[in-house]
Amino acid sequence: MILPTPEQKEQWEEEGYLVFEDAIQGEDLKRLQTAFDYWADASKAEWLDRVEGGEAVATFYDIPNPLEKDSIFIDIIDYPSYYGTLMAFTDHDLILLGPQVRTVAPWPVSYTGWHPDVSQSNPLHIKVQIYVNDVEPGSGEFGFVPGSHKPDAGPYARPMRQESMPGHKTFPGKAGTAIMFNSCGWHVSMDNHSDVPRKSIILIYEKRTPGRIGPDQFASISAYCQTPERRKLFSLDG
Amino acid sequence: MPRIDAHLHVFTKASSEFPRETSDIWPAEREEPVEKLLDQMEEHQIDQAVLVQMAGASIANHRYLLHCLKAYPNRFLGIGLVPEGHPNPADHMAELTDNTGIIGFRFSTFGGPRDIFEKMDVRKFAAYPIWKCAAARDYVLWLYPNAINAHLLPYLIQEFPQVRVVLNHLAVCPGKGKFSWDEFGRPQIQVTGYNLTMHTTYRLARFENVNVHLSGQYAFSKEGFPYKDLAGWHHGLLSGFGAKRLMWATDFPWILEEPGYGKLTTIIEKLMPNLTESELADIMGGNAKRILRFPDL
Numbered sequence: 001m002i003l004p005t006p007e008q009k010e011q012w013e014e015e016g017y018l019v020f021e022d023a024i025q026g027e028d029l030k031r032l033q034t035a036f037d038y039w040a041d042a043s044k045a046e047w048l049d050r051v052e053g054g055e056a057v058a059t060f061y062d063i064p065n066p067l068e069k070d071s072i073f074i075d076i077i078d079y080p081s082y083y084g085t086l087m088a089f090t091d092h093d094l095i096l097l098g099p100q101v102r103t104v105a106p107w108p109v110s111y112t113g114w115h116p117d118v119s120q121s122n123p124l125h126i127k128v129q130i131y132v133n134d135v136e137p138g139s140g141e142f143g144f145v146p147g148s149h150k151p152d153a154g155p156y157a158r159p160m161r162q163e164s165m166p167g168h169k170t171f172p173g174k175a176g177t178a179i180m181f182n183s184c185g186w187h188v189s190m191d192n193h194s195d196v197p198r199k200s201i202i203l204i205y206e207k208r209t210p211g212r213i214g215p216d217q218f219a220s221i222s223a224y225c226q227t228p229e230r231r232k233l234f235s236l237d238g
Numbered sequence: 239m240p241r242i243d244a245h246l247h248v249f250t251k252a253s254s255e256f257p258r259e260t261s262d263i264w265p266a267e268r269e270e271p272v273e274k275l276l277d278q279m280e281e282h283q284i285d286q287a288v289l290v291q292m293a294g295a296s297i298a299n300h301r302y303l304l305h306c307l308k309a310y311p312n313r314f315l316g317i318g319l320v321p322e323g324h325p326n327p328a329d330h331m332a333e334l335t336d337n338t339g340i341i342g343f344r345f346s347t348f349g350g351p352r353d354i355f356e357k358m359d360v361r362k363f364a365a366y367p368i369w370k371c372a373a374a375r376d377y378v379l380w381l382y383p384n385a386i387n388a389h390l391l392p393y394l395i396q397e398f399p400q401v402r403v404v405l406n407h408l409a410v411c412p413g414k415g416k417f418s419w420d421e422f423g424r425p426q427i428q429v430t431g432y433n434l435t436m437h438t439t440y441r442l443a444r445f446e447n448v449n450v451h452l453s454g455q456y457a458f459s460k461e462g463f464p465y466k467d468l469a470g471w472h473h474g475l476l477s478g479f480g481a482k483r484l485m486w487a488t489d490f491p492w493i494l495e496e497p498g499y500g501k502l503t504t505i506i507e508k509l510m511p512n513l514t515e516s517e518l519a520d521i522m523g524g525n526a527k528r529i530l531r532f533p534d535l
Binding site for chain 2: 044048051052053054055056057058059060105107108109110111112113158160161195197
């Protein structure tokens with residue numbers, strides 16, 4: 001298990017994020033891109049029908065039940081390049097809440113504004129965003145306000161424009177880059193003024209609390225989770 | 239500051255003088271005339287209102303609306319309709335706005351690609367000539383977009399930043415097949431618990447020419463008046479658009495029986511109790527007066 005360096009620990013504490021360049025590469029990245037493209041394409045028509053019916057958001061879509069669709073989507077949950085860091089930050093008591101395998105359309109406005117996901121009272125909540133394609137500046141890259149995860153940070157107002165957020169940092173990156181962040185921190189998807197959709201996977205984790213995820217949540221992939229560590233990560237044994 | 243009901247409908251019995259389309263909800267013999275509205279406005283201290291055309295988009299179908307605007311020029315402004323697929327919408331709009339009190343037009347489709355991932359050429363959208371005309375003649379566009387059309391809006395708004403846009407009914411974009419009428423004869427729109435418009439129409443707050451109606455709560459809420467389950471939506475709109483771009487409206491006559499016109503004049507203070515007096519006055523009429531240019535009384 002690759003544990004975080006002292007410098008990474010300090011950055012995590014002070015700034016609330018870490019970037020893992022080339023976190024996924026080579027054959028694994030190809031597998032991920034192939035599975036992503038195949039299933040995103042296969043899911044699109046149904047998503048559009050749901051948009052028309054007022055049942056789905058019009059500006060992005062997620063592959064439904066991705067863990068059941070291809071084992072690469074399971075393998076990236078505990079991928080070695082960042083899994084040890086996740087474990088270290090949660091005192092080796094990590095659970096998966098879920099993945100969002102997301103395609104975001106280019107649009108004049110980002111699909112979301114600046115926000116934190118959880119309050120300080122929430123158990124440590126961590127997201128890992130993995131770029132599946134190259135994400136250039138101005139094409140929907142992740143944005144984060146370093147330090148905004150701290151209890152004494154802010155207050156922060158929601159600016160009308162993404163780029164107006166004081167102290168923010170943006171994270172363009174190559175395919176395979178993983179960005180880990182504390183979900184108490186203020187973050188966003190920057191505007192995508194390119195003509196390229198942003199393909200990324202957002203993995204959502206939390207430090208375990210009893211009953212947070214039931215054993216049925218990920219039961220459909222139980223056969224693929226044979227080690228005690230994986231069964232714990234997916235809350236398969238209660 | 240005047241109190242202005244920024245979106246409602248009046249109609250009279252269908253006749254050769256005032257032809258209109260009919261339906262089960264507004265059969266030929268039903269009438270909800272302007273005098274009935276004025277009685278309600280008088281009783282509840284509402285000064286002015288926006289009359290929105292319904293039951294037909296032809297010039298003839300607008301006769302009753304034009305009659306009301308002519309009879310009460312200081313009390314009302316009007317919003318017209320454009321027939322879908324009209325070969326020359328500019329002529330239709332010009333005829334209806336020739337010193338009549340009609341200030342803009344309502345529609346819900348834009349005629350662009352259904353798929354947001356397709357290449358967007360705004361000049362090829364079917365609604366482009368309407369927006370172009372609105373920009374040239376300073377019309378207001380009154381929009382209640384279908385869900386599958388919401389993603390097209392920012393392209394038009396970017397192209398025509400001078401056009402005043404008013405998103406109807408909490409900026410909700412109704413889904414296909416999600417419309418019905420309830421036992422009180424009110425429109426009902428089935429919406430998801432998660433507010434999808436946070437990722438579409440709410441995001442248009444960035445454009446300063448976009449405004450939103452705080453109205454139609456009865457159609458989306460799963461509760462009775464004052465529709466507390468929608469308080470978060472109101473807060474979200476206030477947070478995004480600010481108090482200067484929101485307009486209260488009742489959607490008369492659908493609300494007459496339940497919850498009643500009077501109750502709806504109090505809905506903003508009930509759902510947004512933290513507004514300052516000045517913000518409340520803006521939402522209850524000041525914004526409509528400024529944005530829609532209502533005449534002084």
